[in-house]
Amino acid sequence: MKMDISPHAAIAEERLRRQLLTHRGRRAPKQVISWLGAVQAQEYEHAKWALGLRMRDGAGADDIERAFNAGSILRTHVLRPTWHFVTADDIRWLLDLTAAGVHRRMAPYDRQLGLDISTKKRASRVFERALRNQRFLTRAELGDALRRAGVPMTSIALAHTALYAELEGIICSGPRRGKQFTYALVSERAPQAVTLPRDEALAALATRFFRSHGPATARDFAWWSGLSAGDAKRSIQIINARHVEVAGRTYWTTGPPPRGAMREATAHLLPIYDEYLVSYRDREAVPHAASTSPGPVVVSGQVAGAWRRVSDQRALRIHVSTRRKLTSSERAAITQAVGRYEAFMGVPVDFSIS
Numbered sequence: 001m002k003m004d005i006s007p008h009a010a011i012a013e014e015r016l017r018r019q020l021l022t023h024r025g026r027r028a029p030k031q032v033i034s035w036l037g038a039v040q041a042q043e044y045e046h047a048k049w050a051l052g053l054r055m056r057d058g059a060g061a062d063d064i065e066r067a068f069n070a071g072s073i074l075r076t077h078v079l080r081p082t083w084h085f086v087t088a089d090d091i092r093w094l095l096d097l098t099a100a101g102v103h104r105r106m107a108p109y110d111r112q113l114g115l116d117i118s119t120k121k122r123a124s125r126v127f128e129r130a131l132r133n134q135r136f137l138t139r140a141e142l143g144d145a146l147r148r149a150g151v152p153m154t155s156i157a158l159a160h161t162a163l164y165a166e167l168e169g170i171i172c173s174g175p176r177r178g179k180q181f182t183y184a185l186v187s188e189r190a191p192q193a194v195t196l197p198r199d200e201a202l203a204a205l206a207t208r209f210f211r212s213h214g215p216a217t218a219r220d221f222a223w224w225s226g227l228s229a230g231d232a233k234r235s236i237q238i239i240n241a242r243h244v245e246v247a248g249r250t251y252w253t254t255g256p257p258p259r260g261a262m263r264e265a266t267a268h269l270l271p272i273y274d275e276y277l278v279s280y281r282d283r284e285a286v287p288h289a290a291s292t293s294p295g296p297v298v299v300s301g302q303v304a305g306a307w308r309r310v311s312d313q314r315a316l317r318i319h320v321s322t323r324r325k326l327t328s329s330e331r332a333a334i335t336q337a338v339g340r341y342e343a344f345m346g347v348p349v350d351f352s353i354s
Helices: 007-018 028-034 044-050 061-070 090-114 117-131 139-148 157-167 197-215 219-224 229-239 328-345
Strands: 075-076 082-088 171-173 183-185 242-246 248-254 267-269 297-298 302-310 316-322 348-354
Touching: 007 197, 007 242, 007 248, 028 044, 028 061, 028 075, 028 082, 028 171, 028 197, 044 061, 044 082, 044 197, 044 297, 061 075, 061 139, 061 248, 075 090, 075 157, 082 090, 090 157, 090 197, 117 139, 117 157, 117 171, 117 183, 139 157, 197 219, 197 229, 197 248, 219 229, 248 267, 328 348
Parallel strands: 316 348
Antiparallel strands: 075 082, 075 171, 171 183, 242 248, 267 297, 297 302, 302 316
């Protein structure tokens, strides 16, 4: 790792590289997710852009939509109590490793809703019957199936019950129906999904994280993965990760960084909840607020402002607001970043900066 100017700047530079933000590559959506381990995805359109930033130059939103609808990438609740993109190959072992922790976090809310384990299991059996033979149904349609089975639920209880069934490896995302999301059976959507013994799963998850998000702390990994601090430390020991001490913190990496030519881009329009920021509990290397809304503008690895889409029915408009005065080269880099977003969306973009 380069430590010639600032250790924290070197960490940021290394993260950009390992997170595929500064490397060109012919990467499909599945390859990006597999490298990163999982990608936070509760804001679906933003999460598609998170993948697009890390794919080959010229990749578009439609490429990700096709992969999602075909089922090579899936969207489910895993790691933490939120949606993530995962690959169809990895969904089983990821759930086996992290679902129990999410169940524990959701238990108080389920009790408030009166959702006991018997009710959730009964509802999950209804979901299985309703979705069998690749019948892809929306959440509202699953609610209709529950009512017909004598298990009516409010919308919030239905959402929690669907989350339970996801964590149990029963349901996951199906193809979109227009702009609507559907559910499918994991057994039909990911029939070749891999299962792993627990120590192998710990090693696999730690390897994915530290090769793609490193340099990162053990606390970062525990936060990102949803694992206990003890399991996080054990995972690091299993993979024999490398470490460096910076300002009293220990940062870990494993494996070589990705290969390939570097992109010239020094500015990035990140989506909200992008892995470059949301994955880290310790923020000395890249200071930022807990919330990443609106989308952060990153220049030379550091947050330099924010960007948002401005509502306009006639055109796609973006406004960039900066935290500090930018150099002419930095403004040019942001213009280049807007151009990349324009290519990804496949429509002209007007933008302003202040």
